[in-house]
Every structure is written in C-alpha cells, then in structure tokens.
Amino acid sequence: MKRKATTLAKRAKGSRTFTNALQRAHTFARNPKALRALFEEATRKVGSLPRAPFKELWGYFQAMLRLIRAYYRGQYRDVSFANFVIIIGAIIYVLDPWDLMPDWIPGVGFLDDATILAFAVQKTRETLDEFMTWESGAA
C-alpha cells in the first residue's frame, strides 16, 4: 500500500497536468488579477470538493487559499517566488478535473490531488506556518 502511494505521488508530480500547472503558476505569481481570479474560482469550487481524501491537509489547503488572497491584496508578501509557484501550482492542479486520475472517478478521483497537495505542503510548510502566525497577530 505504501509503495503504491509513493508510485502515485511520483506519477502525479511527473504528470503533464502538474508540469503545466507549475508553468501557469509562474505567470500567475506575477499577476495579482490572475491570482484573484484563481482565488475566486477556488472558493467557488471548494465547496464541492470531497474533504475525505485530503484528510488533515485540508487545513493547509485552506491556508494556501488565504495566502493567495492576502498576496494579491498586497497585505502579505513574505513568501519566496519558488514557494509561491509551488503553492499556486498545487491549487491549479487540485482545481483541474482532468488530471492524472480524473476527479469524477468515484473513490479514487482525488487521490492524486491529495498527493500533489502533500508534496506542496512538504515543500512550503514553513511559509504557510509563518503566514498563519502573521494572520493571528495582524488584527
């Protein structure tokens, strides 16, 4: 089971969907308007995503969304370009229904999304934790 999970993670990371998502993320990261559109699309779609496959990563996923909003509003920019691209790329991947395992496949459609999210959290955890500390100290 564990080996299966790592294989899936590798395939999801190497998938064309994720490579494309990262490429798009590069342009998004420099464009507040595009970030805003992405944020709004995400909040529209997020209600219909199943939370179960994401387990507790859901909390980090929500933090990513709030970070993107704080960024395009100019309230918070304390994130490296490289980390920001990974965060945006992961969000684009999760929102794309036609990824490695299409999202409409019952039961497994979001497993690849969860592995991409886990990868992004592993890379950017410190950034996200610092952002949340900022959130609770800001107001």
Added chain:
Amino acid sequence: MRELFNEAAKEAATMPREPFGDTWPYFQAMLRLIRAYADGQYIGVPENTLVVIVAAIVYAVNPLDVIPDALPALGYLDDATVVALAVKRSREALDDFMAWETRAR
C-alpha cells in the same frame, strides 16, 4: 475570550510546531475562530464545539500541564494529543469556519 486569544496567539508564535504535525493549521484556525467569535464577526459555531475548542487552547497555552512544556522534546506531546482530539471533535465546525473566512472577508 479576546484576552484568551491574545495570550494564545502570542504563545503559539513561540511554540514548536513539529509535535502538532498536520493539525497545526487547525490549531491556528481555532485561534482565529475564537477571535472572530469574541469580535462578534462569526457566531455560527455550536456551543459544545466552542467549549471543546476553548478547552484545547487553554490546555495548549498552559505551560504547567501533564507534561510541563519546559521539558525538552516531550513537553508538547500532551498538548499535541489534546489538540488532535479537539480537532477530531470540532473538525466540521473548523472547516465551516475556514470556508466562511474565504467567502466573507
């Protein structure tokens, strides 16, 4: 309640995050929920869930608990366990709160 938030937020900024693992964002969400509740911005949380959340925060912030926080490496294991338990019981309310955060502000 607002005081609890202020104290907890200050404390949380210096707490080690590793023992909490993936529940850390939920712990932070608890803090923001308490703030939003105290400020009257968000009241859509059932009372018994609110009690669980407040209790978990009070426990995590208190340095003299079952395993005192000053003990190296072990000091926060009990806090992480309590927070994990509270997350289990209040998960839906916290998810709803975070959904509200991205919608409303």
